[in-house]
Amino acid sequence: MTLVGTSVNDLPSETKEELSNSFLRLRFRGGRFESTSGGMPLAAMGELSNLNDLVNELARLLWRRKKNKQRLRPADYPIAPTLRITRFAKGSSIPLIERDGASSVALEDPYDASRDLVERTVWSIIDNAEIPAEFPTECLPSLRRIGRHLHSGEGQEFIEFSDNGLLNSRILTQEIRSKFWTAFDTVTLEDRTIFGQIESLARPHSFTFKQRNGQKLEGKNALWDEMHSALGKTDKHPYCRLYVTAEIDYVGRIRRVSSVERVEVFEMDPQHWADRFLDLASYAENWVPGAAPIGTTVLERADLLIRVALKSELPVPVIFGTFEGGVSLVWDTPTGRVTVYVEEDQKYEVERVPGHQVVPYATSDASVAISKVVELVDE
Numbered sequence: 001m002t003l004v005g006t007s008v009n010d011l012p013s014e015t016k017e018e019l020s021n022s023f024l025r026l027r028f029r030g031g032r033f034e035s036t037s038g039g040m041p042l043a044a045m046g047e048l049s050n051l052n053d054l055v056n057e058l059a060r061l062l063w064r065r066k067k068n069k070q071r072l073r074p075a076d077y078p079i080a081p082t083l084r085i086t087r088f089a090k091g092s093s094i095p096l097i098e099r100d101g102a103s104s105v106a107l108e109d110p111y112d113a114s115r116d117l118v119e120r121t122v123w124s125i126i127d128n129a130e131i132p133a134e135f136p137t138e139c140l141p142s143l144r145r146i147g148r149h150l151h152s153g154e155g156q157e158f159i160e161f162s163d164n165g166l167l168n169s170r171i172l173t174q175e176i177r178s179k180f181w182t183a184f185d186t187v188t189l190e191d192r193t194i195f196g197q198i199e200s201l202a203r204p205h206s207f208t209f210k211q212r213n214g215q216k217l218e219g220k221n222a223l224w225d226e227m228h229s230a231l232g233k234t235d236k237h238p239y240c241r242l243y244v245t246a247e248i249d250y251v252g253r254i255r256r257v258s259s260v261e262r263v264e265v266f267e268m269d270p271q272h273w274a275d276r277f278l279d280l281a282s283y284a285e286n287w288v289p290g291a292a293p294i295g296t297t298v299l300e301r302a303d304l305l306i307r308v309a310l311k312s313e314l315p316v317p318v319i320f321g322t323f324e325g326g327v328s329l330v331w332d333t334p335t336g337r338v339t340v341y342v343e344e345d346q347k348y349e350v351e352r353v354p355g356h357q358v359v360p361y362a363t364s365d366a367s368v369a370i371s372k373v374v375e376l377v378d379e
Contacts, residue, residue: 085097328342
């Protein structure tokens with residue numbers, strides 16, 4: 001029996017069982033792959049090699065991200081499995097692939113996660129003509145090689161087993177691949193605001209920038225002195241807001257930075273309210289329509305205020321951004337709430353709602369402001 005042109009759900013039960021145990025669930029279709037004798041043309045074997053390389057490269061990067069390190073020693077990585085084609089399902093171009101080495105159920109195994117992300121990415125390219133935001137830009141060159149050996153009318157079918165026992169699949173053809181990458185390579189220039197950390201800075205004015213979501217951007221035309229101030233810190237967390245001109249991809253995401261117009265460096269200790277401050281610092285202009293970005297000076301003043309509050313045995317407040325580019329620190333009480341408004345180059349303003357004063361209490365001194373908070377909280 002041969003399986004030329006057979007739907008995945010019409011495959012023999014024996015083939016489905018073999019496919020369910022394969023590390024990668026693939027089928028090659030059309031053109032050279034539709035031989036009645038089955039098997040894989042030698043000229044197309046590079047497709048499997050490209051998939052193997054992508055899975056391994058992506059796994060190493062996912063592992064570095066999980067460990068939150070830019071570099072790891074080879075010994076710090078889990079042992080990479082060897083992906084081995086044991087045979088082809090009878091009468092088909094369905095490679096049955098096993099993994100040697102560590103068990104696929106090993107704790108925090110990055111290779112299964114890598115395989116799953118590759119499959120999700122290919123499905124997204126086929127269904128939505130876009131690469132998921134979670135896919136690392138560092139692996140784009142390897143992703144681009146997937147499907148490059150296909151001829152017109154041929155395709156790689158990526159198969160998944162659904163909960164109801166049926167098989168679902170998507171076919172990556174040369175035509176889909178070519179159309180997608182042509183669109184992907186079309187870029188426009190836009191002014192954007194980005195937030196994250198400068199990971200490297202090299203002359204002449206090139207740099208690598210890590211965004212809060214872990215994605216890295218390459219850039220050029222850096223403002224050397226200003227950006228260099230965000231490097232070499234050991235006791236602080238140096239984050240930056242960069243005002244840039246960027247190359248924007250086919251779905252509106254930043255691909256790389258063409259030039260940097262302005263730099264704001266924001267340093268803070270790794271306290272447990274730091275993540276909230278960093279979220280606020282990442283808000284660009286118009287984070288809600290008409291709203292101003294939240295300035296780094298505002299966040300540093302609010303950071304100081306919280307430290308004074310903790311010394312006065314107040315809990316960490318709830319933290320909100322304001323429409324004017326400031327921050328509100330809110331302490332809830334059984335009968336209301338006490339709020340301190342923090343804005344750039346303005347006095348701290350303290351009020352209680354419901355409260356007694358018509359105009360908020362204002363002071364430039366953080367200690368005096370917190371003394372007023374304590375007084376109002378205790379009322």
